[in-house]
Amino acid sequence: MAIRxxxxxxxxxxxxxxxxxLKQGGIVFLEGTLGAGKTTFSRGLIQALGHQxxxxxxxxxxxxxxxxxxxxxxxxxxxxxxxxxxxxxMGIREYLGSDIxxxxxxxxxxxxxxxxxxxxxxxxxxxDSRLLEWHAxxxxxxxxxxxxxxxxxxxxxxxxxx
Numbered sequence: 809m810a811i812r813x814x815x816x817x818x819x820x821x822x823x824x825x826x827x828x829x830l831k832q833g834g835i836v837f838l839e840g841t842l843g844a845g846k847t848t849f850s851r852g853l854i855q856a857l858g859h860q861x862x863x864x865x866x867x868x869x870x871x872x873x874x875x876x877x878x879x880x881x882x883x884x885x886x887x888x889x890x891x892x893x894x895x896x897x898m899g900i901r902e903y904l905g906s907d908i909x910x911x912x913x914x915x916x917x918x919x920x921x922x923x924x925x926x927x928x929x930x931x932x933x934x935x936d937s938r939l940l941e942w943h944a945x946x947x948x949x950x951x952x953x954x955x956x957x958x959x960x961x962x963x964x965x966x967x968x969x970x
Contacts, residue, residue, distance in 0.1 A: 809941070809942055809953065809956060809957050809960060810939055810940060810941040810942075810960075811939075811940050811960040811963060811964060812933075812937060812938070812939050812940075813937070813938050813940060813963075814936055814937050814938075815936050816845075816848055818938075819845050819848045819849055819852060819938060820848065820851065820852035820855075821852065821963070822849075822852070822940065822959070822960075822963050823848070823849040823850070823851070823852025823853040823856070824852045824853065824855070824856035825856075825959045825962075825963060826849075826852075826853055826956065826959065827852075827853045827854075827856035827857050828856075829952055829955045829956060829959065830853065830909050830927075830952065831857060831876075831878065831879040831881075831909055832879070832907065832909075833879075833880075833905065833906055833907040833908050833909050834906075834909060834910070834925075834926035834927065834946075834948050834949070834952075835904065835910045835912065835922075835923060835924075835925045835926050835927075836909070836910065836911050836912065836925060836926065836927045836928075836929060837912050837915040837925040837927070837928045837929070838850065838911055838912065838913045838915075838929050838931065839915070839916075839928060839929065839930045839931065840930060840931035840932060841932075844931040844932065844933075844938065845931050845938050846913045846931060847863070847864075847865040847885070847913065849911075849929070849931065849940075850863060850883050850911045850913070851863035853881070853911070854874050854881055854883065857874070857876045857879055857881065858876050858877075859874050859876075863883070865885045865913070866883055866884065866885045867885045867887055867888055868888065870884060870885065870886065870888075870889065870898060871883065871884045871885075871898075871903065873903075879909065880905075880907070880908045880909065881908070881909045881910075881911065882903045882908060882909070882910045882911070883911045883913075884903075884910065884911065884912040884913060884915075885913045885914060886912065886913065886914040886915065886917040886918050887913065887914045887917065889914070889917040889918060892917065892918045892919060892920045892921040892922075893921065895918050895921045895922065896921060900918075900921060900922070904923065912925070924945055924946065925945050925946070925949070926944070926945060926946040926948040926949035926952070927942055927943070927944055927945065927946075927948075927949040927952055928942065928943045928945060929941070929942050930942070930943070942956060
């Protein structure tokens with residue numbers, strides 16, 4: 809399934825809608841080039857869950873943790889990871905509980921250490937428009953496909969009417 813979003817506001821709005829679908833936990837790989845909108849998507853989702861402050865890319869810290877009353881989100885950015893084994897040193901397995909949502913940017917840098925994702929979200933495009941395509945990679949990911957498709961259809965109908 810895929811959807812086209814326009815502008816930062818469009819990305820934030822769609823990501824906010826994804827929050828209620830994904831908040832029960834799992835692993836989502838966010839794929840795309842530099843500046844594609846991976847962190848913007850993460851910010852929209854995390855703020856929809858109730859975070860009031862800034863959501864910055866954890867490029868230097870590798871991970872930022874967000875705890876909510878009914879959810880926990882770990883936002884990873886592995887862009888500066890030198891070797892996948894560094895994830896073992898930081899205790900990656902402690903972050904990956906089944907009831908924790910893990911949003912992982914640049915997951916290819918952790919291949920061989922990271923488990924398979926439940927969902928891969930590919931963000932492509934340039935200018936003000938982005939194409940978001942998602943692919944299930946597990947049973948949990950398969951369960952997300954229908955609600956994500958409904959969300960995408962609702963988002964598209966609202967975008968058309970504006």
